Amino acid sequence: MPIFNLKINDKTHSVEANADTPxxxxxxxxxxxxxxxxxxxxxxxxxxxxxxxxxxxxSCLLQVSQAEGMKITTIEGLSETGDHPVQQAWLxxxxxxxxxxxxxxxxxxxxxxxxxxxxxxxDIDAAMSxxxxxxxxxxxxxxxxxxxxxx
Amino acid sequence: xxxxxxxYNRRSFLKISAAAGGGMLIGxxxxxxxxxxxxxxxxxxxxxxxxxINGYIKIGDTGMVTIYSPNPEIGxxxxxxxxxIVAEELDVDWDNxxxxxxxxxxxxxxxxxxxGSLSIKLSWNALRMxxxxxxxxxxxxxxxxxxxxxxxLEVEKGIIKEIxxxxxxxxxxxxxxxxxxxxxxxxxxxxxTDFQLIGTSKKxxxxxxxxxxxxxxxxxxxxxxxxxxxxxxxxxxxxKVTDFNEEEIKNMPGITDAFIxxxxxxxxxWSDEKGFFELIAIVxxxxxxxxxxxxxxxxxWEVVSEPENSDGHADALAEALVSxxxxxxxxxxxxDMAFSKAVKVIERTYSSPFLPHNCMEPMNxxxxxxxxSAELIGPTQTPKALxxxxxxxxxxxxxxxxxxxxxIGGGFGRRLYVHFGVEAAAISKKIGGPVKLIYSREDDMTQxxxxxxYQSVYKAGLDENNNLIAFSVKGAGLPEGPVFPNRFPAGTxxxxxxxxxxxxTNVTTGAWRAPRSHFTAGAEQAFLDExxxxxxxxxxxxxxxxxxxxxxxxxxxxNDYDPERYAGVLKLVKEKSNWGExxxxxxxxxxxxxxxxxxxAEVMDVVLDNGKPKVKxxxxxxxxxxxxxxxxxxxxxQGGVIDGIGHALYSQLTFxxxxxxxxxxxxxxxxxxxxAPEEIEVFFIDSTIDPTGLGEPGLPPAVGALANAIYQxxxxxxxxxxxxxxxxxxxxxx
Numbered sequence: 001m002p003i004f005n006l007k008i009n010d011k012t013h014s015v016e017a018n019a020d021t022p023x024x025x026x027x028x029x030x031x032x033x034x035x036x037x038x039x040x041x042x043x044x045x046x047x048x049x050x051x052x053x054x055x056x057x058x059s060c061l062l063q064v065s066q067a068e069g070m071k072i073t074t075i076e077g078l079s080e081t082g083d084h085p086v087q088q089a090w091l092x093x094x095x096x097x098x099x100x101x102x103x104x105x106x107x108x109x110x111x112x113x114x115x116x117x118x119x120x121x122x123d124i125d126a127a128m129s130x131x132x133x134x135x136x137x138x139x140x141x142x143x144x145x146x147x148x149x150x151x
Numbered sequence: 152x153x154x155x156x157x158x159y160n161r162r163s164f165l166k167i168s169a170a171a172g173g174g175m176l177i178g179x180x181x182x183x184x185x186x187x188x189x190x191x192x193x194x195x196x197x198x199x200x201x202x203x204i205n206g207y208i209k210i211g212d213t214g215m216v217t218i219y220s221p222n223p224e225i226g227x228x229x230x231x232x233x234x235x236i237v238a239e240e241l242d243v244d245w246d247n248x249x250x251x252x253x254x255x256x257x258x259x260x261x262x263x264x265x266x267g268s269l270s271i272k273l274s275w276n277a278l279r280m281x282x283x284x285x286x287x288x289x290x291x292x293x294x295x296x297x298x299x300x301x302x303x304l305e306v307e308k309g310i311i312k313e314i315x316x317x318x319x320x321x322x323x324x325x326x327x328x329x330x331x332x333x334x335x336x337x338x339x340x341x342x343x344t345d346f347q348l349i350g351t352s353k354k355x356x357x358x359x360x361x362x363x364x365x366x367x368x369x370x371x372x373x374x375x376x377x378x379x380x381x382x383x384x385x386x387x388x389x390x391k392v393t394d395f396n397e398e399e400i401k402n403m404p405g406i407t408d409a410f411i412x413x414x415x416x417x418x419x420x421w422s423d424e425k426g427f428f429e430l431i432a433i434v435x436x437x438x439x440x441x442x443x444x445x446x447x448x449x450x451x452w453e454v455v456s457e458p459e460n461s462d463g464h465a466d467a468l469a470e471a472l473v474s475x476x477x478x479x480x481x482x483x484x485x486x487d488m489a490f491s492k493a494v495k496v497i498e499r500t501y502s503s504p505f506l507p508h509n510c511m512e513p514m515n516x517x518x519x520x521x522x523x524s525a526e527l528i529g530p531t532q533t534p535k536a537l538x539x540x541x542x543x544x545x546x547x548x549x550x551x552x553x554x555x556x557x558x559i560g561g562g563f564g565r566r567l568y569v570h571f572g573v574e575a576a577a578i579s580k581k582i583g584g585p586v587k588l589i590y591s592r593e594d595d596m597t598q599x600x601x602x603x604x605y606q607s608v609y610k611a612g613l614d615e616n617n618n619l620i621a622f623s624v625k626g627a628g629l630p631e632g633p634v635f636p637n638r639f640p641a642g643t644x645x646x647x648x649x650x651x652x653x654x655x656t657n658v659t660t661g662a663w664r665a666p667r668s669h670f671t672a673g674a675e676q677a678f679l680d681e682x683x684x685x686x687x688x689x690x691x692x693x694x695x696x697x698x699x700x701x702x703x704x705x706x707x708x709x710n711d712y713d714p715e716r717y718a719g720v721l722k723l724v725k726e727k728s729n730w731g732e733x734x735x736x737x738x739x740x741x742x743x744x745x746x747x748x749x750x751x752a753e754v755m756d757v758v759l760d761n762g763k764p765k766v767k768x769x770x771x772x773x774x775x776x777x778x779x780x781x782x783x784x785x786x787x788x789q790g791g792v793i794d795g796i797g798h799a800l801y802s803q804l805t806f807x808x809x810x811x812x813x814x815x816x817x818x819x820x821x822x823x824x825x826x827a828p829e830e831i832e833v834f835f836i837d838s839t840i841d842p843t844g845l846g847e848p849g850l851p852p853a854v855g856a857l858a859n860a861i862y863q864x865x866x867x868x869x870x871x872x873x874x875x876x877x878x879x880x881x882x883x884x885x
Binding site for chain 2: 001017022029033035040042047075079081090091097100102125131132133134135137138139141
């Protein structure tokens with residue numbers, strides 16, 4: 001199996017994997033970065049959202065062979081201690097119920113705010129609609145994004 | 152003043168011991184009747200004689216209080232709210248409370264269960280008693296130390312003070328001495344009006360772990376030497392595997408084994424699998440290699456019962472309504488006669504499709520089975536049921552099986568069923584080593600255990616004064632009818648008939664957030680809206696009239712709701728939403744429902760967004776007794792409302808040739824951000840009644856309020872879910 005050198009959370013990792021392995025499974029199975037969740041595997045639910053060169057990307061659709069040379073950030077790299085403004089806002093609004101989708105939601109929200117620090121409701125809807133929450137925490141997520149935009 | 156006994160038939164519900172590392176350990180029965188377990192005893196240093204104990208409070212000599220919460224956490228926030236109840240009675244500072252997941256074990260947690268919105272309801276007294284006993288014993292120890300009476304002392308936030316003196320002592324300092332105090336036989340609980348913690352909002356104790364992506368879910372679990380496994384169940388209901396290209400699969404990269412497992416057990420319980428017993432299992436090193444092997448499967452399937460399709464399901468339900476035999480039923484007065492005398496009669500038929508649960512975390516479980524033991528770890532709502540089933544499958548005594556619970560990425564009823572844990576055990580047994588079974592989303596969505604498909608016929612008759620004189624409901628379900636004969640409007644109508652009809656299907660079903668209530672509330676509350684319109688009455692006033700009847704002169708005796716509390720939530724939502732006020736371009740609907748011992752009324756505002764209905768704002772009035780953690784309780788209701796709106800508008804699972812057509816989120820639609828309401832306000836009835844369910848009751852009325860608001864917006868009554876598939880958008884002006 002080929003070896004890939006990946007730059008994840010400012011560290012370089014060498015991973016031996018099939019070239020077509022989705023980055024999500026490399027993160028989870030090979031590197032123990034479990035904050036990136038599996039939800040659908042086809043880019044429809046957003047639980048596996050990470051940042052690639054600063055943009056929110058579904059890591060289930062990105063093959064490991066395509067990820068070399070890119071700057072990859074996972075939830076663990078956003079802030080391990082939870083002091084990123086988006087994480088802080090999530091805690092302030094006590095957003096989570098089951099919590100499973102929230103790391104993906106947070107990564108989408110963080111990318112949105114980086115590129116658009118004061119998003120309108122429509123901007124939030126457009127940026128976040130790729131992230132599903134079965135518990136139905138959407139109202140709080142929107143409130144938390146607005147709070148984070150002020151932090 | 153409420154007093155509660157700490158003993159029953161000489162058996163004490165409480166045990167006290169010195170804590171390892173100093174301080175006091177209080178053990179109590181979270182529910183009833185549990186057995187001991189080696190593992191937790193080692194970790195928390197539990198005395199051997201504590202057989203029936205399954206909850207622990209450690210008051211350390213530093214003053215820190217650790218509460219070991221054993222309940223499955225599926226997102227209902229009980230890992231925060233249950234310890235709050237203990238801390239309230241114990242009178243400690245919440246900042247000094249640490250909540251830990253008790254080391255998990257089934258022998259130990261055999262009555263632990265998350266379902267039916269029961270967690271808080273069942274634990275309320277046990278938790279209060281444990282906290283209050285700890286407080287009392289600490290006070291007695293301090294009184295003894297100082298040579299004063301307990302009545303001379305008071306407590307504030309874990310500090311004991313002399314009422315008329317200077318001396319103070321912290322719980323931490325006296326805890327070790329309290330161990331020697333005899334457990335009081337009877338204990339005084341706090342007056343509800345003295346609550347200081349209960350009724351205040353406390354944040355989720357696991358919040359930080361969640362937002363930083365810590366590996367708390369079953370799918371994140373890893374153990375040294377563990378392999379991964381995936382299964383392939385038959386592609387359609389009514390099919391069974393005969394063989395597959397075993398050698399080819401085994402030779403694929405990263406694959407270590409492939410075989411067929413049989414997971415059927417004798418003396419099946421409700422939580423055991425009903426359809427797919429024999430499965431292809433593939434074991435390997437990485438998830439992706441397993442997924443590729445699954446794609447390369449070439450299997451032969453045998454048809455064992457007739458493959459069904461969605462048209463056939465609709466026909467079967469319609470036929471059951473005509474010729475099916477009623478199971479549960481109720482008849483008051485003479486409905487046939489009353490309908491024949493009625494001046495106006497209205498009859499409507501409602502239906503809803505099969506639905507998968509679609510917990511965001513797909514089913515998974517870890518198992519390590521040896522000749523003499525089985526260890527299982529994962530997301531289950533029913534550890535005891537899993538333990539029993541694994542015991543039957545492996546022919547191992549339950550004492551040799553442990554089941555550990557992880558945090559659960561969504562339950563909604565799905566993880567009451569134990570097949571995925573049983574499958575993991577069967578695979579582990581075959582390979583003789585530890586393994587984690589992972590379902591793909593497609594495996595998860597096509598496995599079954601769905602919300603049943605329903606169809607109900609509602610009929611109402613009005614007299615010349617527009618009074619409701621006859622009401623009937625007949626409901627059929629695949630496989631179980633959705634009618635609750637003794638629920639509202641039973642008791643409010645002189646002539647009333649309710650019949651529940653079960654129909655056959657080979658599609659497997661299970662409990663799905665607010666089982667049956669979800670559909671029934673939507674149908675009944677939409678129907679009553681139409682009846683009120685026919686009667687020329689305001690929909691809230693019309694319902695309140697019925698509740699007046701149920702309060703003052705109820706029909707029949709067996710009406711399983713309290714009409715005053717029902718009317719109470721309607722009145723509150725009426726007030727809060729300024730019902731009756733109209734705003735151009737905003738269309739309103741209302742509904743109320745009672746289930747899981749709680750009452751919820753909702754008013755929903757719908758707007759037309761490019762001709763499509765969108766919920767703008769929702770007001771909810773909730774009576775769930777005492778509210779333990781208000782902000783978290785609001786979150787549950789808000790989630791229920793969004794879940795209810797989403798499934799009623801968009802979601803359905805259809806069948807062709809016995810196979811589910813929608814297999815992932817590209818074809819199966821769940822509600823998304825842009826479709827969610829902008830705002831959901833939640834108001835609770837101020838109550839001194841013991842707390843009741845919250846995980847489910849917010850959902851059912853949302854379906855009815857939504858249908859009624861969409862009617863106001865579009866002029867179209869919606870009878871079939873999902874509504875968006877049945878709304879004639881070209882006719883909508885807006």
